[in-house]
Amino acid sequence: MNAPLSADALYDRVAHVIPKAEWLSFEDDIEAILRLKRERNAVILAHNYQTPEIFHGVADIVGDSLALAREATKVDADVIVLAGVHFMAETAKLLNPQKTVLIPDMGAGCSLADSITPEDIALMRQAHPGVPVVTYVNTSAAVKAASDICCTSGNAKKVVESLGVPKVLMLPDEYLARNIARETDVELIAWHGHCEVHELFTAEDVREMREAFPGVTIIAHPECPPDVVAEADFSGSTAGMSDYVGNTKPGRVVLLTECSMSDNVAVNHPDVNFVRPCNLCPHMKRITLGNIREALEGMRHEVTVDPAIADDARRAVERMLLV
Template identity: 70%
Template structure:
C-alpha cells in the first residue's frame, strides 16, 4: 500500500474561522485551553501568508499542530515526495531534524526551518558517515539501503534511501541477493521476513519509541479488549509485529484504519498517531498503549510561530554533501510499488 497524505480538507486551514478549526481538535484540546492556542494559530496563519510559507507536519505531531496549521501532513515518504512540489519560499518542518534536512535536499533554493534544533532522532544518532564507509570496506559491492531516519552525511555515503512505507519495494528493486539495510535493525528484520529471497545485513540501531514495545503489551491489550485490532509499526521488534494483525508505516496504518474501520484499534507506535486519526474518525475507539517521542514533542505552536517570525532555525547542507545525499533520496523516490 502506498503512503498517502491526509485529504487536503483535513490538513489545510486557510480561510477557516477559528471556531471551525477548533472543532477539529475539540476531542483533544479542552475548551478552556483553546483561547491561548488560538492566538498562536491565528498568528501562524497570517505569517504563512506574509512569508509565502508552508508547514510540513509528520504524523507524530500533536493534533493542535497537525489539524490546525499544517499544510501537508504524512509519513516520511509522503513528506519527502510532497516537499519536491512545494510552491513556497519558506518550508517549516514540524518534525525532526533529518526530515528538515531531507526537505532542504529536495528544495535547495528554498528556506527550510526547524522550530527546535533539539528535535533529533535516536536512529539518526546511531550511525555516522564513517560507520557507513566502514561497512563498504567490510562488505565490498553490497548495496547500502539507508533509512531516511538518518543525517544527510549518512545518506551521502549510501546508494539509496528507504522509508518504512517503501522498504520492501526498495530492496526488491535492486535485484541483488544481498543488501545492507541501515540503521534500524528491527525494520530490516521485519523486511527480511517479507523478502526471504534477499539476505539483509543489519546495523544495531533502534527507535527509542518503538523498541520499548513487547509481546506482553499486545497480550495484555488483547486480554482487556477481546477482538481489538492491533496495528504495529515495523520499527517495533519482530516478535511484536508477529503478534499484531497488521504492520505498516504511519501512512499505511492510517489507511488501514480508515478503510477497514475496526471497532476498536491499538496503534503500537507514537501516541499522537492515534490522536490524529481519532480526530478524523470519532466512531472508532482507540485503545492505548503507546509511547511518546520526546523529539517530536519539541514542536509546538509557539515555536512554529517564532520560527516564522524570525526565520529560525534555518537548516543548511554543504553543497557537495547535499548533491550526494540528494541522489540517494531521488533514487528512493524513483522506486514505485510493484
C-alpha cells in the same frame, strides 16, 4: 492544503480530541501562524507524530516520512517550516535547495539518526564489498550521501527488491530490517540502531492488551521489535496504519507507535475507539505552536546542508522517490 480558516473555525476538526478550554490557549498562536504563513509565503509540513493542534490546526501538508519527502518536491512557497525532526528538515532542504527551510527547534533529533555515521557505513562496505547500501530516511544528510539509495518504512521492501541483488546492507534500524527480511528473499544485513519510541513495546504488551480488550485490533509500526510485529494484526508505516484503520474500520484499535498518531487518526475516524498505550517521542514533542510561531516571526532556525555532501545525499533520496 488546508483552507485559510480562523482558529475558531478549525476547532470543529479536533473537538473530540482536544477540550475547548485547551484549544482556547492555542488560538493566539494559531491565528498568528496563519497570518505569518501568508506574509512569508510559507507552508508547514507536519509529520504524523505532531500534536493535533499542529497537525490539524496549522499544517498545510501532513503525512509520514515518504509522503513529506514526496510533497516537499511540489511545494510552491518561499519558506518551508518542518514540524518534525531534523533529518526531515534536511530532506526537505535537499529537495528544495533554493528555498528557506526552518525547523522550530534544532534539538529535535532522532535516536536512529544518531546511531550511525558515514564512517560506520564505510566500515560496513569494507566488510561486505559490492553490497549496496539502503539507508532509512531517519538519518543525517551525511549518512544519506554515503548510501546508494534511501527508503522509508512505507517503501522499504519495494526499494530493497528494486535493486535486483541477492544481498543488501539495510541501515540503521535493526528491527525494520529484520521485519522486512521476513517479507523478502533478499538477504538483509542490519545495523544495530533502534527507535527509542518503538523499541519499548513488547510482545507481552500485545498479549496483555488482547486480554484487557477482547477483540481489539493491534497495529504495529515496523520499527517495533519483530516479536511485537509477529503478534500484531497488521504492521505498516504511519500512513499504512492510518489507511488500515480507514479501510477496515475496527471497533477498537491500538496503534503501537508514538502517542499523537492515535489522536490524529482519531480526528478522521470518530467512530473508532482508540486504546492508547503509546510512547512519547521526546524529539517530536519539542515542536510546539509557540516555536513554530517564533520560527516564522524571526525566520529561525534555518536548516542547511553542506554542499560537499548535498548532491550525493539528494541523489539517494531522489533515487528512492523514483521507485
